[in-house]
Amino acid sequence: MTQSSHAPCPPQPWIDDKTGTVSRRIFDDEGIFALEKARIFRRSWLYLAHESEIAAPGDVVTRRLAGDPVIVARRDDGGIGVYLNSCRHRGVRLCRVDSGSMRRFVCPYHGWTFGNDGALLSTTVDNLFPEGTDFTKLGLIPVPRVATYKGLIFGSWNTEVGPLEDHLGDFRWYLDLFFARTPGGATVLGPPQRFVVNADWKTAAINFGTDNTHIITTHIGPLTLSKTAFDRKQIMGALRDAVQVSTPGGHSVSLVTVPGRPYAHYPEELHPLYERTLDESQRVILRDLAIGVSTVFPNLSFIENIAQEVAPGVHVKGLLMRQWQPVGPGKIEVLSWCFAEREASAEYREAALVRGVNDFGVGGVFEQEDVELWSSIGDLSRSPAGDGHPFVFATALPHLDDPVADHPGPGRAYRPFASEITQFKFLQHWNQLMTEEPA
Amino acid sequence: MTQSSHAPCPPQPWIDDKTGTVSRRIFDDEGIFALEKARIFRRSWLYLAHESEIAAPGDVVTRRLAGDPVIVARRDDGGIGVYLNSCRHRGVRLCRVDSGSMRRFVCPYHGWTFGNDGALLSTTVDNLFPEGTDFTKLGLIPVPRVATYKGLIFGSWNTEVGPLEDHLGDFRWYLDLFFARTPGGATVLGPPQRFVVNADWKTAAINFGTDNTHIITTHIGPLTLSKTAFDRKQIMGALRDAVQVSTPGGHSVSLVTVPGRPYAHYPEELHPLYERTLDESQRVILRDLAIGVSTVFPNLSFIENIAQEVAPGVHVKGLLMRQWQPVGPGKIEVLSWCFAEREASAEYREAALVRGVNDFGVGGVFEQEDVELWSSIGDLSRSPAGDGHPFVFATALPHLDDPVADHPGPGRAYRPFASEITQFKFLQHWNQLMTEEPA
Amino acid sequence: MTQSSHAPCPPQPWIDDKTGTVSRRIFDDEGIFALEKARIFRRSWLYLAHESEIAAPGDVVTRRLAGDPVIVARRDDGGIGVYLNSCRHRGVRLCRVDSGSMRRFVCPYHGWTFGNDGALLSTTVDNLFPEGTDFTKLGLIPVPRVATYKGLIFGSWNTEVGPLEDHLGDFRWYLDLFFARTPGGATVLGPPQRFVVNADWKTAAINFGTDNTHIITTHIGPLTLSKTAFDRKQIMGALRDAVQVSTPGGHSVSLVTVPGRPYAHYPEELHPLYERTLDESQRVILRDLAIGVSTVFPNLSFIENIAQEVAPGVHVKGLLMRQWQPVGPGKIEVLSWCFAEREASAEYREAALVRGVNDFGVGGVFEQEDVELWSSIGDLSRSPAGDGHPFVFATALPHLDDPVADHPGPGRAYRPFASEITQFKFLQHWNQLMTEEPA
Amino acid sequence: MTASPHPTTAAPVTDAEYRAVCEFLYDEAALLDQDAYAAWLGLLTADVRYRLRARTLRALDQAASTYRVVDNNAEELRIRVGQISDPRLTFAENPPSITRRHLHNIRVRAAAEPGELHVTVNVLLHRSRGVEGEEHCYSAQRHDVLRRTDDGYLLAAREVVLDSTVIKSMNVSVLF
Amino acid sequence: MTASPHPTTAAPVTDAEYRAVCEFLYDEAALLDQDAYAAWLGLLTADVRYRLRARTLRALDQAASTYRVVDNNAEELRIRVGQISDPRLTFAENPPSITRRHLHNIRVRAAAEPGELHVTVNVLLHRSRGVEGEEHCYSAQRHDVLRRTDDGYLLAAREVVLDSTVIKSMNVSVLF
Amino acid sequence: MTASPHPTTAAPVTDAEYRAVCEFLYDEAALLDQDAYAAWLGLLTADVRYRLRARTLRALDQAASTYRVVDNNAEELRIRVGQISDPRLTFAENPPSITRRHLHNIRVRAAAEPGELHVTVNVLLHRSRGVEGEEHCYSAQRHDVLRRTDDGYLLAAREVVLDSTVIKSMNVSVLF
């Protein structure tokens, strides 16, 4: 099915800066979904994959970029090629697996063959073409902009998009803290989970970027039962001191620190690597870091959860990245990867993977609760009865222009931790992109 | 998915009073469905629940009102509260069960807590809100109009809707006959069946309100095999004398009487209660009543079927209510309840429930046949080949303005029983609501 | 669901004659689908059934005509009646089976009864109708145009459509070659397979009409493994000499011949019948015929595949017809029948049926590969990223106006066999129907 | 959770009896799969009871509940079968649903009543119906009572609980 | 209803044989589930026949009917397997469908042919395919003929009837 | 294909043991079906391990692979159960999913470890959830390790592999 683009959008304003409210109608709406695709997903930089997923020449993973199936390939020349996963001849899907290793893409229909640089190598019937056919024009349809930041591969369908560095901007400081805190950087711990949730992608994005209130209600289960590294009093104190940070472009992160032994719950052997790789302001954070959770605009989130005691005296933290792929109004496919430092021992990586999936993802005792609630919203956001009763982010208002001064990182940091500041800023940024006419 | 409201409607006229014909296109059409929602379901009084389903303070059932999930709650003060089943904060479904008992609604996402009067009791972070926040404005979104008639709870999203009494009007006389014929009134016999049928809600509504011709074709099975209280000759005679009654507002009922011992197939111990509760004109009907079947406009129907001999000399009748909830073009969810007099013995209520479900509902030998046929219509009503060949209700015409005089109840009563009079009147009323511009 | 007719079409041009390219967007598009229904399927002659499926009076099969369910009935008078499968009274599906034998259609809802000539025989309540009701006007809704060509039954919703003979035109010569090459003509070998493929009907139609390149890539499996009647060298030579033929109206056929013993792989006892029935120019083809594959515009295809050695010295060919019924954008239901000469022995017919289903249809080792590839296209044809990168049929260009002279049959025949000529001609014809304003 | 009407404390039956019961259930299911209703009626006791219920959705700490769908005594069951097996008397089952009863987790216990067995079976009933081949798969648990007779086992009671709160299939005109 | 090609009057086999047959069927299904085609081919007799049909919709009082989907003799079956097991020769099964064969209601009878057994099995075949993880569950009944040999049982014939009139899965490139 | 952690060369167990194992598995599944978590926990060894994985899509000639979904040791499993069984601690399972575990193709082998049994089971887990009665049916294979104790069998390990590459059910808050 196609052609949802002609569906009208619900009436504006969608965001009311004055009252800190947000229209119920922007969640699970066909018109909004189509406009988001045009104004945000087809224009922005979007996450595609991590370099560790396609380490060797010929490695490929298949992903979606703004809904379109693409091939992300490590080229023979070591570069990264990203192409619409569709034969240039007559459209058949070229790469028909999640991931694999293949140096050429041979179309199963008529045998057109492409190199992993996208060039057409053969049609099998080159001689039947009109004289003067320029076969170099018949290569794969490339994603026009591809760039990486310390192993994170992004792409954009928008040839005019600014540099990736500008898109990430100050937020790179925070990405380093999680994905580039050792010389080797991070590595994925296996292929991603894939699961489908009947929720709007924004609901997921603002939950990670960051809904700090829901933790003690939605996640009362694991908070009560799990053997976390801190006692309740420590946690409550830490939450009081924690900050939420917003950087230009709609990115945000929440950081909870608990002073104590430096890097207390990170593997011993990595401590010197952190010290060597990060700058001092970053080290200040990481040494005491208990929880980090973030959304990179628009639809990439990550979390490093509180350490748990998995054996007497042994603590492990899971580091997970997830992408909320919009697949329709009010519907996402979630990709969820676990990460660890490349230099971590095999044992630690195994433990981090176990920790990660037991807490988050489709089988995680935390995330199983979130998705249940997120998926109940769409059905309820469409009633005309809700008009005049917008969603409430009013706790964002008192301190929205009042960042704290004691945070060592870039961007604007806020307290109290439980106020809805970064979530509202995310939606304000969304609103700006959705309502301003493109240049 | 949303936004079906922009789909165009099929060409008018939808009803031709002259020829007694009805456009095939009004069944299973996206545009008609959207307009029906706006002009009928969001404006009318609609049935919600029976008071016996929420007898005690804290009792709740969840239902749909014009498609929107609502909570129907017995408040602590004994009143009935009906609310959009959506947290005022950010929309999460509050009451996540079919029915239950709960004095407060605690949102699982961030813990906002509401009383069963809809008032917001706590946000858990009241102190984070801007100064002067009026929390009394942040209660649940109420259904603005709620009213009951002898235990039947109705609601409307339309603040301007007239009194429920006006909506039911003369038809209350007939409702009494089935649901208020003893001092205690009727009571539900357990939770409703819920099942999905690919049929237009109007198809179901006019079948009960009342398609008297189909009985001996569609239901030839049970008519042939079941041990009904009357022999074939009695039934044929009764059908000849039976009336179909229409009252203003599109309501209708068909009544088949078989003279004989008064209240012959009703429990002995209830006879004096009927005598005491009903007025004489009503008693005249009930004493001989064999079958009653009805639709209350727009989508509530009920039937009290012919008594069956369940043990030698023991006769039982089932009394069922059903609501045809439109869930999409050409698709309904049916809720089906069994009822009995509150004063009936436990044994009789059990027998009435058994009788009810064996005949009607998703496992009933009568209704299993109806739904099979109804669900075949939608696919066939959309072909342009059908244009110029409208559905035929011509048997309504000869006596449409020619009611009989010998009927003791209000409204206009008609014979012959098999003509399509009340069905056509239902559709005329529908047409009026659908085509007249709202004031 | 209905009302897709208001979806806009993707931008034109859809076909570029100069470059031999075709818009990616015309596959799996809601607007195109609606326009195709209006401009092609509701206007054209479409295949319905074969006379051998309804041999005896009272025989019926149910099919779809331009999406509408119809009854195809052998009338008592020996004629063929085709009717919308919908009761004239209130639309209920009349004939509720795939096929059967019934002299009357009795509606299960209210008992209206129709003869197999479509006439209303009884309403069961004729006396309740207004005086002067003309019951002859209340018969079944007929398909206005029905015609047969040598056993092939076609129908059209378009009263203005020209004669079937004109629609088939010269292509009848080729139909004879497969379905009327003996005095008795062809007969179906049992009911059709029915299966659903997420592919555009045009993708299937141009594959059979005729995509000669894909054979050695897509079908490399059976080509490598199966015991075909010819060795690889013979086949390669035959493909070089083979022709693809296009006749006015968008029909096409590809014919591969291998000179040798006449009718080498057809049953001995049928050879004299071929000689007697066909004219000499047809016999020239059939004597050496190895493969025939065709699409009759718009959505009927057939194939007589290369003979296989099923026992030492015993060769059998399967003859299959298939109809690509469009059921939604990018979605077809396939009906697949096996055929053989009516005069063929029971043993041969059994062998031909086995041969047919093992190679083609939902379980065929050939077709299982095609549908996998076809169904991957739709999802990929909708991306804006594909704009400017249309599908390529450029191999059609060099010889598009350069038919060969040595082909004995009507229409224009082309070489090389592997160029995309008839496929492109099919799409040009499609484009003409879709873009020219109806008279 | 729904309380089973069967005691689970009783000892399992002998291997021979277990296999015989399974054979009986498989044969009996095959008769229904084949619309062989006359033969199937021959496997019922004179006092057979056939009940079907579905589930409601309740909070974890509130009592589970069901709603009734069918509750037939022997005579009503025979009437029901009479209807769906006679081409003149049904449209819901004419053309008949194409059904397949997949039985699982069969557990057999001696009943308090001598000569009776309590059998618990999980069922997936696959149903295809109508000319468009609409398919539906019901998941349910069955509690059967079998009675040992000289002619082999007979079915004395069948209690079916569908694992559904909303029945998506329009009707349940097929037997479990 | 479809007539079973197997007589149902023959006596059930011994318990030991029944369990051995079940073990064979489970192991055999596991080989197909694992795409272990070479090992699977080792379980076939030289004259094996593999057939698959689906249903048509007929009135209750008209004879039931099927349409043919696959009808392979031994050689054709080996060719079919050769195709779907070779990454160079198939796209339908490369990447391979992820399959699980759930077997039910296994009934075993001695066949007229000495050393042969007639086995009736209900099957739910769950299939996940393609990069979007499209899932399909086929319901079918299988009639197998097993032959006792010195190397254990071999499959001599398999006749599958799908409980469907319209096959919703595009192709049936998997084996039952 | 996924490699089974269980050796398939070991001999099948005795008939009596086979039936006892089946009974155990059926009773155990029934406890989970009934949300009888406290009783279910009583069937676990102190060192139980519970793992759940799902599949990835790879070419026929490239190694199959899975992704991890759950990997609980005994303590974590008890915590997981503690969460979903306590109405104050979960929303995902309050109201609880309505589940039915349909077990198939049960194969039992003696393990190398004395007193332990390797059990392979195919599972269809039917799940209905939420007030709209959304239904989902998981197909999976389970590799269980059972330990014989004086109190009967206990579950020492369960390894579940879902036959899916994309999980369509939002979460997997139910146990297999």
Ligand code: FES
């Ligand atoms: S579609 Fe790929 S080669 Fe033709």
Ligand code: FES
């Ligand atoms: S959505 Fe209910 S408390 Fe936030």
Ligand code: FES
């Ligand atoms: S709908 Fe056919 S008789 Fe009324």
Ligand SMILES: [Fe+3]
């Ligand atoms: Fe959360």
Ligand SMILES: [Fe+3]
């Ligand atoms: Fe009825």
Ligand SMILES: [Fe+3]
């Ligand atoms: Fe092909």
